[in-house]
Amino acid sequence: MNLSDLVQFLKKDPAEFIKEDIISFCEEMAIEMVNFRYVAGDDKPKVAIAKAVKHHSLYFIQKS
Numbered sequence: 001m002n003l004s005d006l007v008q009f010l011k012k013d014p015a016e017f018i019k020e021d022i023i024s025f026c027e028e029m030a031i032e033m034v035n036f037r038y039v040a041g042d043d044k045p046k047v048a049i050a051k052a053v054k055h056h057s058l059y060f061i062q063k064s
Helices: 003-010 019-029
Strands: 033-039 045-053 057-063
Touching: 003 019
Parallel strands: none
Antiparallel strands: 033 045, 045 057
């Protein structure tokens, strides 16, 4: 997936994304799992894996 796909779908700037936006994209595109990659406070890269569940929720199944 490319970030531009999400931007095009939502017609928003990434800085304006909210959780419900990502969930609606996952539901529309039948995406079952999302990896969130970020740099934590200790400057180490981290990954949070979330399973997209219907009814507007994300269930985090693993966080490293």
